[in-house]
Amino acid sequence: MRLEIHEREREGIAILDFKGRITVGPEATALRDKVGARMAAGAKNIILNLAGVDYIDSTGLGALVMCATSMRKAGGALKLENLNKRNIELLVMTKLATVFDLFTDEQDAVNSFFPDREIKRFDILAFVQQHQQESH
Numbered sequence: 001m002r003l004e005i006h007e008r009e010r011e012g013i014a015i016l017d018f019k020g021r022i023t024v025g026p027e028a029t030a031l032r033d034k035v036g037a038r039m040a041a042g043a044k045n046i047i048l049n050l051a052g053v054d055y056i057d058s059t060g061l062g063a064l065v066m067c068a069t070s071m072r073k074a075g076g077a078l079k080l081e082n083l084n085k086r087n088i089e090l091l092v093m094t095k096l097a098t099v100f101d102l103f104t105d106e107q108d109a110v111n112s113f114f115p116d117r118e119i120k121r122f123d124i125l126a127f128v129q130q131h132q133q134e135s136h
Contacts (some may be wrong), residue, residue: 004028004052005034013110014043019052022060031060035067035078044076047109051082057091070099077101081109088127097124 003020016038022031038046048064050056056064064080071078081103083091091097102122103109111117 003030005030007034007038007052010106010110011114012045013113014046015049015106016046017049017052021055021057022063023055023057024059028059028063030060031063032067035070039070039074039076040119044074045113046071046072046076047079047081047103047106049081049106050084050087053087054084056087061090061094061096065099077113079103079109079112081106081134088122089131092124092128 003018003022003026006017006019008015008017016034018031021027035046035048045066048067068078078123080117081099083102086096088102091100091102101109102124103112103120104122105120108119108121112121
């Protein structure tokens, strides 16, 4: 399944909407290329809207980490929003949830780039606790 990536902007923040899977091959390459192109065009802050992503494999995770690292080195930031339960579990299991700023609300993700604004981050601890209760 081809990965679709749509670009938009909100309050000067680049937002990339993804639909499909982020997996080994052209999908992970497309993710890296798109973030790289936005950085080359001068974007310092990028939000990846993963609402339409149903599956991320290890190569996809690696691509996300590479993009976040590149953004940090360039003085910017990459944030993730709207991950499904499976993809959140994947980030928690691999301990990568601590590498990314996660959000369930796009306005909170946008606000996170503005120090004077109040934001609500995704609560990993509450998610893990709820997940543990559901599995008992």
